[in-house]
Amino acid sequence: MNPIEEFDQKNKTTISEMAKDSSLAEVTKEWFYKSSKYEYSYHFKWMGRPIIQFPQDIIALQEIIWEVKPNLIIETGIAHGGSLIFSASLLELIGGDGKVLGIDIDIRPHNREAIEAHQMFKRIELIEGSSISDEVVEKVKQIAKDKKNILVILDSDHTHEHVLRELELYSPFVAVGSYCVVFDTDIEDLPEDLFPDRHWGKGNNPKTAVREFLRENDGFEIDKMIQDKLLITVAPDGYLKRIK
Numbered sequence: 001m002n003p004i005e006e007f008d009q010k011n012k013t014t015i016s017e018m019a020k021d022s023s024l025a026e027v028t029k030e031w032f033y034k035s036s037k038y039e040y041s042y043h044f045k046w047m048g049r050p051i052i053q054f055p056q057d058i059i060a061l062q063e064i065i066w067e068v069k070p071n072l073i074i075e076t077g078i079a080h081g082g083s084l085i086f087s088a089s090l091l092e093l094i095g096g097d098g099k100v101l102g103i104d105i106d107i108r109p110h111n112r113e114a115i116e117a118h119q120m121f122k123r124i125e126l127i128e129g130s131s132i133s134d135e136v137v138e139k140v141k142q143i144a145k146d147k148k149n150i151l152v153i154l155d156s157d158h159t160h161e162h163v164l165r166e167l168e169l170y171s172p173f174v175a176v177g178s179y180c181v182v183f184d185t186d187i188e189d190l191p192e193d194l195f196p197d198r199h200w201g202k203g204n205n206p207k208t209a210v211r212e213f214l215r216e217n218d219g220f221e222i223d224k225m226i227q228d229k230l231l232i233t234v235a236p237d238g239y240l241k242r243i244k
């Protein structure tokens with residue numbers, strides 16, 4: 001084993017030991033609950049645009065994008081555009097002609113204006129409409145038709161029904177070895193009082209959709225190593241790797 005492999009191997013061992021530490025899991029859960037009250041995930045920006053993600057998940061996405069080097073990243077759920085700018089900036093650093101396709105049912109004018117004015121917009125295309133509508137999916141197919149190495153990130157409506165439909169519609173785009181990342185699976189694990197005015201909650205969220213999807217689809221598996229090393233993630237069981 002060379003020194004680089006040795007380093008990676010040691011990390012694998014410590015990560016799997018860490019994942020079994022129930023006292024650490026308890027502290028993490030408590031930290032999660034307490035910080036969520038302050039809308040922790042809204043507090044960060046990527047190159048000037050708000051990105052509604054935890055820094056840990058942003059790092060995990062960076063690792064995935066570097067490893068996969070996709071030539072198209074499809075993201076549902078744009079909000080302020082920070083996640084699109086993030087993906088585009090990594091594709092820019094990697095080089096090549098990789099593009100990002102963002103889909104949102106409601107691209108607010110001030111967000112559109114800021115995204116379009118951004119230096120990374122040269123790698124971004126926006127579609128306004130529901131991610132599960134026939135019209136939007138048809139447009140995505142046209143854009144994706146010549147792309148062989150696609151990564152998908154689902155972060156729009158977090159209801160079971162919507163995410164399951166997104167998984168059915170968008171998983172076929174994902175290349176073998178690439179990922180379909182499903183955000184906000186943590187809703188299943190958090191106390192209901194954190195989402196009092198939402199139309200999703202325990203039993204009706206991205207994690208329940210992932211479970212149903214995986215029962216029928218053996219082409220994907222949960223990459224547990226990612227959540228095990230992050231500990232703090234909004235996507236437990238949401239990093240789905242296409243294996244065949």
Ligand SMILES: C[S@@+](CC[C@H](N)C(=O)[O-])C[C@H]1O[C@@H](n2cnc3c(N)ncnc32)[C@H](O)[C@@H]1O
Pocket residue numbers: 050051052053076077078079080081082083103104105106129130131132155156157
């Ligand atoms: C959590 S935010 C996305 C955050 C963004 N990915 C980021 O990391 O900064 C969810 C977004 O999903 C959008 N959305 C809700 N329902 C949708 C649907 N049916 N199709 C597409 N987008 C939808 C909302 O308008 C909102 O902007």
